[in-house]
Amino acid sequence: MDMTPIRAFDLPDTSPAELDALPVEVLHNLVHEAESHARQASTMLGILHGVLARRYAAGINDTGTHHRREGDYHIAITVPKNVSWDQAALGKAIETIKGWGEDPAEYVETKLTVSETRYKAWPKTIRDLFEPARTVRQGKPKIEIALAADKQEAA
Numbered sequence: 001m002d003m004t005p006i007r008a009f010d011l012p013d014t015s016p017a018e019l020d021a022l023p024v025e026v027l028h029n030l031v032h033e034a035e036s037h038a039r040q041a042s043t044m045l046g047i048l049h050g051v052l053a054r055r056y057a058a059g060i061n062d063t064g065t066h067h068r069r070e071g072d073y074h075i076a077i078t079v080p081k082n083v084s085w086d087q088a089a090l091g092k093a094i095e096t097i098k099g100w101g102e103d104p105a106e107y108v109e110t111k112l113t114v115s116e117t118r119y120k121a122w123p124k125t126i127r128d129l130f131e132p133a134r135t136v137r138q139g140k141p142k143i144e145i146a147l148a149a150d151k152q153e154a155a
Helices: 007-015 016-018 024-057 087-099 116-121 126-134 147-154
Strands: 064-070 073-079 081-085 134-136 141-148
Touching: 007 024, 024 073, 024 141, 081 087, 087 126, 126 134, 141 147
Parallel strands: none
Antiparallel strands: 064 073, 073 141, 081 134
């Protein structure tokens, strides 16, 4: 094996046999070096995500996928929907449905969560009954950048 000190960036080009033969102190140093690079990469990605969010997601108040175009690039900003339900309010709504002679299982899952797809399909009177239990929060935007021509070919 070459006596030149190995660096973390050399790992992908180093054979398993060479890596297996490294002294424990070298492995220890490589782990720390790689962890340091991972922390730095995480920081850099966080900074870049902040730039992208300020540049492309600022002012977006709706969940879903939003599209922007900048020069030759297509930017897709996906803002997920995070819905939560107040358990006590759901319990009261279920009791009201039972009082109407209806089966709450038609509208509510046993664990007292509500499928957003099912909720959207309910009649207005049922939705109004459950609305006080529903909370909608935006998720973290996911931003993808690709050449617009590549994006169109994939579609």
